[in-house]
Amino acid sequence: MKIIDAHAHIGYIGGWADVGITEEGLLKQMNKYNIERTVLCNEDNDITLRMMERHPGRIIGCLYVNPLEPKTVDSMESYLKKGFTSVKLNPLRHAYCADAAVLDPVLEIAKKYNVPICIHSGHPPYSLPWQIGLLAERHPNVKIMMIHMGHGHGVYIDAALKMARRYSNIYLEMSGMPMQIKIREAYETVGSDRIMFGTDTPFHHPTIEMQKVITSGLDEKAQEDVFYNNAAKFFSI
Numbered sequence: 661m662k663i664i665d666a667h668a669h670i671g672y673i674g675g676w677a678d679v680g681i682t683e684e685g686l687l688k689q690m691n692k693y694n695i696e697r698t699v700l701c702n703e704d705n706d707i708t709l710r711m712m713e714r715h716p717g718r719i720i721g722c723l724y725v726n727p728l729e730p731k732t733v734d735s736m737e738s739y740l741k742k743g744f745t746s747v748k749l750n751p752l753r754h755a756y757c758a759d760a761a762v763l764d765p766v767l768e769i770a771k772k773y774n775v776p777i778c779i780h781s782g783h784p785p786y787s788l789p790w791q792i793g794l795l796a797e798r799h800p801n802v803k804i805m806m807i808h809m810g811h812g813h814g815v816y817i818d819a820a821l822k823m824a825r826r827y828s829n830i831y832l833e834m835s836g837m838p839m840q841i842k843i844r845e846a847y848e849t850v851g852s853d854r855i856m857f858g859t860d861t862p863f864h865h866p867t868i869e870m871q872k873v874i875t876s877g878l879d880e881k882a883q884e885d886v887f888y889n890n891a892a893k894f895f896s897i
């Protein structure tokens with residue numbers, strides 16, 4: 661089965677995480693596990709850009725933006741013109757609330773360039789599904805992928821599904837989310853094109869993330885949507 665990884669990082673992430681992957685390691689992993697394309701981000705967008713240039717078609721650039729840093733917002737357009745096809749936001753990493761007005765200029769630029777937003781979810785008080793719901797409500801014409809679909813807490817996972825059912829511009833990505841059954845629930849109750857596969861490399865191993873889709877109860881045709889078709893459509897790749 662062909663696979664698109666809708667969410668991965670390159671480089672070393674220190675502090676509590678203490679995880680990392682090199683360019684060579686990422687490509688080796690993609691080849692080994694039949695991952696055709698990876699939607700990649702790094703806080704240093706030039707690192708992602710170099711990866712995009714060295715591996716065209718295989719590495720899909722996701723532009724990392726900190727809405728609290730005007731400089732990074734100002735540089736968005738020049739990077740989008742260089743071929744980035746989505747924008748990454750991490751409210752937990754940069755300590756802002758996902759529903760804050762400070763995100764609006766970022767989403768306006770995303771709308772102008774018709775690129776989707778990928779936003780980390782699952783950590784209070786910054787990135788809960790209800791806050792992402794409020795963001796989606798304010799920007800109905802911007803597609804928003806809720807990375808981790810609520811993450812590790814069952815109540816947040818349920819909220820991610822509820823918010824996605826309420827706002828048709830919310831899409832779900834399942835890396836780091838432990839309940840495989842919720843992948844099927846999302847497919848059936850949110851929409852067959854609104855749940856997609858990701859690894860969050862180097863935080864999680866591809867085989868573990870793949871097992872969740874395989875054991876979710878979805879048939880092979882539906883698994884193809886989750887593993888490939890939905891991300892291809894979402895990122896227009």
Ligand SMILES: [Zn+2]
Pocket residue numbers: 667668669860
């Ligand atoms: Zn991540």
